[in-house]
Amino acid sequence: MKIRPGRTEHVIIFGTKGYLYQLAILTLVCGQCGNPAAHTLRKRITKFTLFFVPLFPISTKYLTQCTFCGAEQKVTKEQAEQLQTQSTNGPSGQAYGQPQQHDRF
Numbered sequence: 361m362k363i364r365p366g367r368t369e370h371v372i373i374f375g376t377k378g379y380l381y382q383l384a385i386l387t388l389v390c391g392q393c394g395n396p397a398a399h400t401l402r403k404r405i406t407k408f409t410l411f412f413v414p415l416f417p418i419s420t421k422y423l424t425q426c427t428f429c430g431a432e433q434k435v436t437k438e439q440a441e442q443l444q445t446q447s448t449n450g451p452s453g454q455a456y457g458q459p460q461q462h463d464r465f
């Protein structure tokens with residue numbers, strides 16, 4: 361194996377970049393503080409970057425955050441979609457095994 365003098369160095373800069381999307385605001389009973397408080401539903405996408413250029417997502421996480429105590433809770437994609445449907449349809453939508461939701465206005 362020959363080693364050429366003055367070899368070129370290939371530096372590959374890669375990393376990840378996070379994106380946060382707010383999907384909805386829901387009124388849920390917090391599992392942490394027990395208050396029926398507004399919760400933000402967020403989607404966090406982590407993308408693989410090469411030379412600071414985002415290429416493809418490597419992970420997508422959904423989470424809710426209590427606006428009362430700030431507790432974050434991870435939810436699955438299915439749960440997030442269901443919560444989003446609830447927030448647009450309102451509590452008068454179809455009842456199919458919904459998690460506890462108390463609207464107090």
Ligand SMILES: [Zn+2]
Binds near residue numbers: 392
């Ligand atoms: Zn809370």
